[in-house]
Amino acid sequence: MSNPTRIALIGCGAIGSAMLELLQADAALEIQAIVVPADAFAAAQATAERLAPGAQVVSCVPPGGIDLVVEAAGHAAIEAHVLPALQRGTPCVVASVGALSAPGLAEKLEAAALAGGTQVQLIAGAIGAIDALAAARVGGLDEVRYIGRKPPQAWKGTPAEQGRDLASLARETVIFEGSAREAATLYPKNANVAATVSLAGLGLDRTLVRLIADPAVADNVHVVEARGAFGSFELTMRNKPLAANPKTSALTVYSAVRALRNRVAALAI
Numbered sequence: 050m051s052n053p054t055r056i057a058l059i060g061c062g063a064i065g066s067a068m069l070e071l072l073q074a075d076a077a078l079e080i081q082a083i084v085v086p087a088d089a090f091a092a093a094q095a096t097a098e099r100l101a102p103g104a105q106v107v108s109c110v111p112p113g114g115i116d117l118v119v120e121a122a123g124h125a126a127i128e129a130h131v132l133p134a135l136q137r138g139t140p141c142v143v144a145s146v147g148a149l150s151a152p153g154l155a156e157k158l159e160a161a162a163l164a165g166g167t168q169v170q171l172i173a174g175a176i177g178a179i180d181a182l183a184a185a186r187v188g189g190l191d192e193v194r195y196i197g198r199k200p201p202q203a204w205k206g207t208p209a210e211q212g213r214d215l216a217s218l219a220r221e222t223v224i225f226e227g228s229a230r231e232a233a234t235l236y237p238k239n240a241n242v243a244a245t246v247s248l249a250g251l252g253l254d255r256t257l258v259r260l261i262a263d264p265a266v267a268d269n270v271h272v273v274e275a276r277g278a279f280g281s282f283e284l285t286m287r288n289k290p291l292a293a294n295p296k297t298s299a300l301t302v303y304s305a306v307r308a309l310r311n312r313v314a315a316l317a318i
């Protein structure tokens with residue numbers, strides 16, 4: 050058997066911990082390092098002891114001995130950890146796709162990957178049909194809409210709280226309408242999917258986004274409607290949120306694990 054792929058996992062919260070749990074079964078993927086800020090060291094160490102005893106908990110991606118970096122931390126981690134890893138030539142798998150809404154960051158990521166002779170992979174995360182949308186773009190797209198609907202508690206700690214009490218919402222309330230760029234900037238923990246849909250399709254400025262707080266739903270519901278030369282599609286995802294973070298769908302974890310498994314699989318799908 051060939052040597053396992055040595056991985057640095059950035060972030061050890063709801064997504065990171067659930068990934069570690071699933072990856073325990075993968076002999077070809079070895080978690081070498083878990084990268085978290087100082088205030089998260091103790092919690093990450095406890096999680097590592099349980100789920101990845103061989104991993105070291107560190108504040109930066111180690112400069113050597115890492116074959117692959119996977120980010121599940123938040124927008125700030127892209128500039129801090131992903132860019133330098135790419136520059137060193139380490140391929141990176143990224144969940145915080147909304148970070149690319151910051152001016153110039155997509156170009157910086159591309160330049161760093163080119164300089165390092167490697168690649169940054171943006172995962173589909175909580176949304177589906179990214180393959181169909183990105184293929185449809187080749188033929189030309191006319192319109193792409195994305196609607197994100199989550200229970201009120203998933204919007205806690207976001208601008209959705211301004212001027213309203215989320216806990217007492219009686220009916221569905223549109224909390225944002227605008228471009229994917231604005232959505233991803235204003236809702237960095239809730240609108241990564243808006244950025245993913247737009248990067249695969251019509252771009253951050255031409256993708257129409259509506260975000261809704263809805264006391265009638267328990268799931269994170271994502272709808273994409275796309276129209277173009279290929280025809281059209283309507284997609285509805287009803288994602289179960291993670292118990293550890295109601296903002297985040299469990300599918301994001303599975304999408305990240307799939308991305309890692311596909312990197313070492315003889316047959317990837």
Ligand SMILES: NC(=O)C1=CN([C@@H]2O[C@H](COP(=O)(O)OP(=O)(O)OC[C@H]3O[C@@H](n4cnc5c(N)ncnc54)[C@H](O)[C@@H]3O)[C@@H](O)[C@H]2O)C=CC1
Pocket residue numbers: 059060061062063064065084085086089121122123124125126129130144145146172173174175176237238241242245293294296297298301
């Ligand atoms: N593409 C997609 O569909 C989705 C993407 N996401 C992205 O994944 C991120 C993580 O989600 P969760 O695990 O639910 O969040 P969480 O809040 O449960 O965990 C975040 C973890 O990252 C660590 N962290 C924070 N800033 C960091 C930094 N600068 N460097 C290293 N570690 C850092 C925290 O200490 C914590 O361990 C979200 O902030 C969001 O950007 C989340 C949901 C869906």
Ligand SMILES: O=C([O-])CC(=O)C(=O)O
Pocket residue numbers: 175237238239240241242243269288296297298299301
């Ligand atoms: O996990 C989800 O349902 C989507 C999410 O938070 C995001 O797009 O940032």
